[in-house]
Amino acid sequence: MPSLQSYHTFGLDASSQQITPFSDIESFFDARSRYPHNYLLGGGSNTIFLEDFEGQILVNEITGIEHNETESTHELRVGAGENWHQLVASCVDNGWHGMENLALIPGSVGACPIQNIGAYGVEVETFITSVEGVYLDSNTRFTLSHAECLFGYRDSIFKHELAGKVLITHVNFVLPKQNQLITTYGELAALSDPTPLSIFNEVIRIRRAKLPDPAELGNAGSFFKNPVIDNAHYSRLTDEFDDVPGYAVGSEHTKVPAAWLIDRLGFKGRAINGVRCHPTQPLVLTNTGGATGKDLVTLAREIMSSVKARFTIMLEPEVRLVGRKGLIEL
Ligand SMILES: Cc1cc2nc3c(=O)[nH]c(=O)nc-3n(C[C@H](O)[C@H](O)[C@H](O)COP(=O)(O)OP(=O)(O)OC[C@H]3O[C@@H](n4cnc5c(N)ncnc54)[C@H](O)[C@@H]3O)c2cc1C
Known part of the structure; x- marks a missing residue:
């Protein structure tokens, strides 16, 4: 085996x-x-x-990067098996700008539309014009436009109607030549005279400082999604905890950092056998060695039930958990 x-x-x-x-x-x-x-x-x-x-x-392992330049854009058609960070790095090298905030996110290009990867104020959907693939039941090809992908926060049609039903083969991107640099988020705001290259380098520096490198300490990035709750619920939370952070999502909802909720309950550094809630980033669970799937499920469920009991918020895993026969829910 x-x-x-x-x-x-x-x-x-x-x-x-x-x-x-x-x-x-x-x-x-x-x-x-x-x-x-x-x-x-x-x-x-x-x-x-x-x-x-x-x-x-x-x-x-479907590879290949096709590039076409128009007067105002760079258009890319990229094989789903290409490595995401290598793509971003070669875009920065070639002077095709926009995706530099998404540097160092692990994984393949084919998975990037599935959860609409995002970091440092940018989501990949901004640059995706269409996604190509094949339906698994009929072996027929499709091209879904940006609108048809139904992108949302860490979300798309590929997590719902089309979950487990397609092979994504290529992703099509358009990078406008007149692109606005995004430096509003966190430490990027401190960059003086930012350029795409300085943003790229700074994002790499910040991520290396904050997140454990999976090559050294097993992890799957953020284990839970940041929950989005209605404003009335958020307002009840602020009555009790005056330092609970919240970011408006439209006019009726607020996104609350899951890391804050988990930290508040004292989970930072908590371990069950080889699975640990990371001491500097509680949203990340790590494999410190010899962990089993059972250890991970136990710690994750403990976090979820504590958050539910204290804040009446149901955390949802951002990661896909695979058991003997396929995907399983916590
Ligand atoms: C250290 C670390 C940091 C991270 N930081 C971020 C971050 O900042 N922002 C963010 O959004 N994410 C982040 N992630 C999560 C992860 O990098 C992304 O979700 C990434 O897009 C996953 O890509 P993958 O190829 O590894 O996916 P996989 O784990 O291989 O697959 C994920 C899912 O997509 C399906 N899938 C994969 N490829 C295809 C395809 N071609 N066609 C159809 N279905 C497919 C799989 O069946 C699976 O269900 C981080 C992860 C780690 C480990």
Whole structure:
């Protein structure tokens, strides 16, 4: 049974019956037909294999970057198996600007539209014009426009109607030549005379300082999404906790940092066997060595039930948890 440990950044010791890389649609469908249970994987940075998977892991290696320049834009058509950070780095190198705030996010290009990756005031949907792929049930190709992708905060149609039903093969981006630099968020605001390159370098510096590097300490980034609650609920929270942060989402909702809620309940540094709530970033759970899927589920559920009891907020995992037969819910 081949090990999955190096195929997911959390690094739990799990295995599968078969691991098959593919670089085109035909070999994907050919391999897929040989096993009743399959799981499609990019870089494994948003997936945690909790236990041995009774089936095949199909690893996307569809590559290629096509570039077209118009008077006002750079257009890119990128293979889903390309590495996200390498794409951002080569855009910065080539003078194609806009995505520099999204530097150092692990994973593949094909997964970026699924949860509409975002960081430092920028979401990838700003640059996505369409997503190409294949429907798994009919093997027919599709191209979904930006509007059809139904992007939201860490959300898209690929997490709902199309969850587990498509292979994304290519993502199309447009980077306007007259792009506004975004430096409003956190430490980026301190940059004097910012350029795309200085933003790129600063984002890398900040992320390295704040987040554990999965190559050194297994983790899957933010374990939970930041909850969005209605304004009345937020107002009740501020009556009780005058320092609870909140960011307006439209006119009726407020986003509350999950890290604040978890920190407030004293989980920072709390560990169950080899799984620990990171001491400097409580939204990140880490594998300090020898952890099991059970340890992770126990700690995650403890955090969720404590947050629910204290703040009446139901946290939702941002990561995908995979059990014996496929995705499972906490
Ligand atoms: C240290 C760290 C920091 C992070 N920081 C951020 C951050 O700042 N912002 C952010 O938004 N995210 C962040 N993440 C989360 C993660 O990087 C993103 O979710 C990323 O897009 C996942 O890509 P992946 O290829 O590794 O996905 P995987 O884990 O391989 O796959 C995720 C899901 O997408 C599906 N999938 C993958 N590829 C395809 C495809 N081609 N077609 C159809 N379905 C597919 C898989 O089946 C799975 O369900 C972080 C993660 C880590 C470990």
